[in-house]
Structure formats: C-alpha cells, structure tokens
Amino acid sequence: MSWRTFEEECTAYLNEKYGIKFEQQGESDSTVSDILYRGKDKDFYVEAKMPNAQCGQFVLLPDLKNSVFKYSAKNKTSENKYTRMIVDFMDSNFDKFYNSGTAGLDINMPKSVFYNWIINYYKEKGAEFFITKDRGKFLIFPVDQFHKYFDVTAKYREKKSGSSGLNNSNKSDFEYAMGIEGIDFRFNGLDIISDSHLDGIKVSGNKYDYLVRGNGRNYKVRKLSNTRNANVIFSIELIDYDVEQQKRDVIQFENAISTH
Structure with missing residues (x-):
C-alpha cells in the first residue's frame, strides 16, 4: 500500500467512526501534516504513519574546509537543540559521515534524541495525535x-531533492519522455489527459525525470529534481505496545475531539 492510499484510508476511518470532521491535507507537501480535524473552537492535525515509514528529515551540507556540517538554509524545519545534538555528534565523526553516499551511514547515538526531534517536528506542524x-x-x-x-x-x-510542477520550459522535454514510452496523452494546460492508467508512472526526458499523478483521465505532472542533497533521515517501525495504554490514548483522543 502506498503512503497516499494509507492516508486516505485513515481519513475515511476517522470520518466513519467519529463523524465528518476530518480532511486529508498533507499529501506530498511535507510542511503540512496529513489529516486536519476541524473542531468547534479548535483545529489540530492527526499525522498518519504506516507501520514502517520515514518520519522526517533535514539537509546537512558538509563543509570540507572546516570539517563540520552546516544546517541548510533550504530546510523547511527550524533548527532546535535536538538537531544541534545530532550535528555535534556528526561533526565529531566528520570523516565517517561526509562521504556516506546513497547507501548512507547509521547515526548511532541515544534514540531519545531522535524521539524528541520527531515530537518537536510534528508539534511544529500542529499535529497532536498519530x-x-x-x-x-x-x-x-x-x-x-x-x-x-x-x-x-x-x-x-544522499537523496534526490524534491519535485516541482511541470512548467512551459520543460513541457517539450516531458512530451519527448512520454513519446519514448509510447504513451498517448494530450495537454490540458500543464496537466494531461489520457485514457491510460498513468498514476505513479515515471518517465525520463533529456533534462529531467517526471512523475505522473492523478485519478481517472486527468493527471498532474511533477518534475523531479536532478540535485542530490545529503539528509539526516528518520525511519520508524511499529513495536509491541501496551494494549491498556492504547485504550487510554484513544480515550484521550476522543476527549480532545468532543471538547473542541
């Protein structure tokens, strides 16, 4: 199951169980949390996470001259004390980390730092529950x-940086990429229309790779970046949890949506 389908499933479950109060929001925009709860006097977000998933990231640029890592100005998250602890640890092991490549290198430090970074990150996005x-x-x-x-x-x-919408300057490159694959379509502005099922396909032009997203016959095109940035990436896996704890946590959630 894709993360997109999982978010849709979670939103549908919440609306079915608790009433039509939840709206899927985030999609591919990492600055916005996944599901918005609209209350009478307060809104908050619920973040949907698959049992195995990535859970936040930030770009660190190696400064070879000074053997330190710099927090990139392009990060959409603000630097905090937990970020600083991670950077300090990596600075002290600079020669190991700076050339980690696409395979990457594990950051072996206390997990409490990672947990606190994640909690801080999602609270900044307005999320109150997972x-x-x-x-x-x-x-x-x-x-x-x-x-x-x-x-x-x-x-x-190292990881390829994000994507952007198709624009007029790379429209012909995308058309060329679709032609190579033999895919029939027509433009509707910068969107495309096709009788083929195209959701999730990637095609490669002379300049860029492209990702097609949509339902039915109408699709949007994302231009994928050619640049690679080195990221600190957090990954999560569901563990055995206390069933009684889960009952208490659900009650806390139900109280939150009943009082707001």
Missing part, C-alpha cells in the same frame, strides 16, 4: 507517546 495500523486495527495516540509505539533509527545519506 494514527497508524496494526494487523487491521487502527491505533491512535498523542504525539508525546510516540516512543511507546515506534522504534526509530536515523541515517545520513
């Missing part, structure tokens, strides 16, 4: 209880 799924059952818990449900690891590795 939702995940275990063997067909949805689990909901407050952001502060994250460590009771997930193991977390962190790695420093």
Whole structure:
C-alpha cells in the first residue's frame, strides 16, 4: 500500500467512526501534516504513519574546509537543540559521515534524541495525535507517546531533492519522455489527459525525470529534481505496545475531539 492510499484510508476511518470532521491535507507537501480535524473552537492535525515509514528529515551540507556540517538554509524545519545534538555528534565523526553516499551511514547515538526531534517536528506542524495500523486495527495516540509505539533509527545519506510542477520550459522535454514510452496523452494546460492508467508512472526526458499523478483521465505532472542533497533521515517501525495504554490514548483522543 502506498503512503497516499494509507492516508486516505485513515481519513475515511476517522470520518466513519467519529463523524465528518476530518480532511486529508498533507499529501506530498511535507510542511503540512496529513489529516486536519476541524473542531468547534479548535483545529489540530492527526499525522498518519504506516507501520514502517520515514518520519522526517533535514539537509546537512558538509563543509570540507572546516570539517563540520552546516544546517541548510533550504530546510523547511527550524533548527532546535535536538538537531544541534545530532550535528555535534556528526561533526565529531566528520570523516565517517561526509562521504556516506546513497547507501548512507547509521547515526548511532541515544534514540531519545531522535524521539524528541520527531515530537518537536510534528508539534511544529500542529499535529497532536498519530494514527497508524496494526494487523487491521487502527491505533491512535498523542504525539508525546510516540516512543511507546515506534522504534526509530536515523541515517545520513544522499537523496534526490524534491519535485516541482511541470512548467512551459520543460513541457517539450516531458512530451519527448512520454513519446519514448509510447504513451498517448494530450495537454490540458500543464496537466494531461489520457485514457491510460498513468498514476505513479515515471518517465525520463533529456533534462529531467517526471512523475505522473492523478485519478481517472486527468493527471498532474511533477518534475523531479536532478540535485542530490545529503539528509539526516528518520525511519520508524511499529513495536509491541501496551494494549491498556492504547485504550487510554484513544480515550484521550476522543476527549480532545468532543471538547473542541
């Protein structure tokens, strides 16, 4: 299952169980959390996470002259004390980390630092709860209880940077890429229309790679970046959790949506 489908499933579950109060928001925009709860006098977000998933990242640029890592100005997250602890650890092991490549290198330091970074990150985005799924059952818990449900690891590795919408300057390159694959389509502005099922396909032109997203016959095109940045990437995996704890956490969630 894709993360997009999982977010849709979580949103549908919340609306079915608690009333039509939840709206899927984030999609591919990492600056916005996944599901918005609209209350009478307060809104907040619920972050949807698959049992195995990535869970936040930030770019660190190696400064070879000074043998330190610089927090990139392009990061969409603000630097905090937990970021600083990670950077200090990597600075002290600079020669190991700076050339980690696409395979990456594990950051072996206390996991409490990673947990606190994640909690801080999602609180900044307005998230108050997480939702995940275990063997067909949805689990909901407050952001502060994250460590009771997930193991977390962190790695420093090179990764292609984000994507942007198709524009007129690369429209012909995309058309060329689709032609190579023999895919029939027509433009509708910068979107495309096709009778073929194209959601999720990637095609390569002379200049860029492109990702097609959409439903039915109407699709949007994302231009994928050619640049690679070295990221600290957090990965999570669901662990055995306390069933009684989950019952208490669900009650806390239900109280939050009933009082707001």
